[in-house]
Amino acid sequence: MKFGVVTFPGSNCDYDAYTAIKVLGEEVEFLWHKSSDLLNSDVIILPGGFSYGDYLRSGAIARFSPIMKSVKEFAQSGGLVIGICNGFQVLLESGLLPGALLRNAHLRFAGKYIYIKVENNSTIFTSACQPGEVLKIPIAHMDGNYYNFDGEIEDLKKQSQVIFRYCDKDGNINAAGNPNGSIYNIAGISNKEGNVIGMMPHPERAVEDILGSSDGLKIFKSIAKSFSKGLVIERA
Amino acid sequence: MSNKKATVFVRLKDGVLDPQGITIQKAILNMGYDQVASVRSGRFFELEIKTEGEQGDKKIEEICSKLLSNPVIENYTLEYEK
Numbered sequence: 001m002k003f004g005v006v007t008f009p010g011s012n013c014d015y016d017a018y019t020a021i022k023v024l025g026e027e028v029e030f031l032w033h034k035s036s037d038l039l040n041s042d043v044i045i046l047p048g049g050f051s052y053g054d055y056l057r058s059g060a061i062a063r064f065s066p067i068m069k070s071v072k073e074f075a076q077s078g079g080l081v082i083g084i085c086n087g088f089q090v091l092l093e094s095g096l097l098p099g100a101l102l103r104n105a106h107l108r109f110a111g112k113y114i115y116i117k118v119e120n121n122s123t124i125f126t127s128a129c130q131p132g133e134v135l136k137i138p139i140a141h142m143d144g145n146y147y148n149f150d151g152e153i154e155d156l157k158k159q160s161q162v163i164f165r166y167c168d169k170d171g172n173i174n175a176a177g178n179p180n181g182s183i184y185n186i187a188g189i190s191n192k193e194g195n196v197i198g199m200m201p202h203p204e205r206a207v208e209d210i211l212g213s214s215d216g217l218k219i220f221k222s223i224a225k226s227f228s229k230g231l232v233i234e235r236a
Numbered sequence: 237m238s239n240k241k242a243t244v245f246v247r248l249k250d251g252v253l254d255p256q257g258i259t260i261q262k263a264i265l266n267m268g269y270d271q272v273a274s275v276r277s278g279r280f281f282e283l284e285i286k287t288e289g290e291q292g293d294k295k296i297e298e299i300c301s302k303l304l305s306n307p308v309i310e311n312y313t314l315e316y317e318k
Contacts, residue, residue, distance in 0.1 A: 057306055064303070093306065100308045105255050147252065147309060181255070 001227045002027040004041030006071070006087075008062045009033065013048035013084065013204060020204035021045075024220045033065040043080040043223055044071050046087025048140070048202055058101065058143045059089030068094060080124060080223065080231075081196045085141055088188075088198030097191055097198045098156070099148035104141070105181025111140040113212060114179050116164040116187045116201055117171050123163055123190060124231065125197045128222040134171040135164075135215040137201040139179055144200040146182035146189075153184055164188035164199055239284045241317045242296055246305045247278040 003021045007014045007030050014030065021028035029039050038044065052061035062068060068090070075081045075096050083091040091097045104110055113136055118129040129135070148156070156162050164187040168177040178185045180200070188199030203216030248254050254276050261275040281304055285292060296314065305312040 056303070060303065060306070092308075098308075100306055102253060102309070103255050105253070107255050107259055145253075145255070149251075181253070 001042045001224065002029065002040060003043045003045060004029055004031045004038055005045045005047055006031045006067055007033060007047075008049070008051035008065060008090075010051045010053055011047050011049035011086070013086075013202060016202070017045045017047045017084070017204040020207045020216070020220055023207045023217065024224060026220075026224060031067055033062070033067045036066045036070045038067075038070050038074055042227065043082065044074060045204075046071070046081065046083040046090050047204070048085030048087060051086055051090065054086075054143075057089075057093065058086060059091075059093040062086075062090045063093040072096065075191075075196050078193070078195055082125060082219075082223070083196075083198040084202055084204060085139075085144075085200055088200055089143065091196060091198045096196050097189060098152055099146060099189070101143045101200075102145040102147045102181075103143050104145050104179075109140075109142045110144065110179045111138070112179070113138045114201065115167050115169055115171070115177060117167040117173065119162050119165050120160045122160075123194055123197070124223060124226040125190070125219055126163060126222050128218050128225050132171065133218075134167060134169070135201075135203075135206075135218065136213040137203055137206045137216050138212070139201050140205075141180070141200055144180040144182065146180075146184075146186040146200075148183065156186075156189060157184075159192055161190050161192065162186055162188075163190050163197060164201070239286060242283045242285055243315045243317065244281045244283065244300050244304050245278060245313045245315075246280065246300075246310050247312070248276060249309055249311055252309045 005017045118133045165185040166178045190197045203219040206213040206216030257275040257277045300312045
């Protein structure tokens, strides 16, 4: 299987994502924002960073780049897309995922290791995790405060679209474990179909023990595992 | 044909948390002004528009809803000036 990592002007986790896939042992290639060619990738990674300087709103301008037109078509035809941090913001602005990310409730940049609980391990992106597993993964963001209206949060819960929630070291979901004020401690969600996921924590920065944690690798391993089980992606 | 000017005001919808507004309100209270009950922050854009007529106005609305505001959390108002 082949991963494609999109580079926008201002992306700064594209090389981390590329390296994470190398650690995973799969094929990976960079995709340029001005191109509309996904180079036959099976999975698209929208990496973290400050695409287009975060001007206007995080992710608001990246959404209109030529590559995103292709990514949107790819996602809508069932292709796998994972947006990390700024990539999550781009997916929300594109309408591929529901909701929005507001400024952190405490108004400070949050850069540290946090814990997230795997709320749903039956997804393509979490199939290698245990139910309720606690992952240690770093965050690094200013606008990570997930917001959506009450009714929509209920829909996300009902449809098992809440994939990761911030928690403490022991897996308790509480205010102390919530680094940015996100509603329902939401750290990552998927679309209804389950082929698009967005998350604020950076799994690509936690793929080797020397980095402080290798828990992030489980997410990429999950994708590979789902793929090897014969996941068929229909391309438009 | 002269350019016309549009001003777009983007505001957070009612009920959407505005941490910046809350912090600004706290600063105002700390300054000793106790009459301010709440602050909501927003942003505005000034556009100079080349085309005129209704069709042009519709396109400006599109710009506002597709790019300048995020309809999930924000509303916008559009004002024209000759």
